[in-house]
Amino acid sequence: MLAAVLGTLDFSSVLTSKQIMIFTMASTYRIPCIIALGAMCKEIGTIKAILLWLTLYLIGLTVAGLCAALF
8 A cells, every 4th residue: 555655565674663653553443445444334233333443544544653753
């Protein structure tokens, strides 16, 4: 995904190591795709799936923000 957006596989030529670490932390705590969200809605219910998505989104932003501030 990142290679498609940046247009290169050499990420260090486009991003700093800090940016790569923050991107990794932020993307670790998210639901990977809309299909996964749809499956979660079917398995645990729409309200719970949306609450889980929001919670993971906020955790990802918080962790990425803390990493950016600390490193």
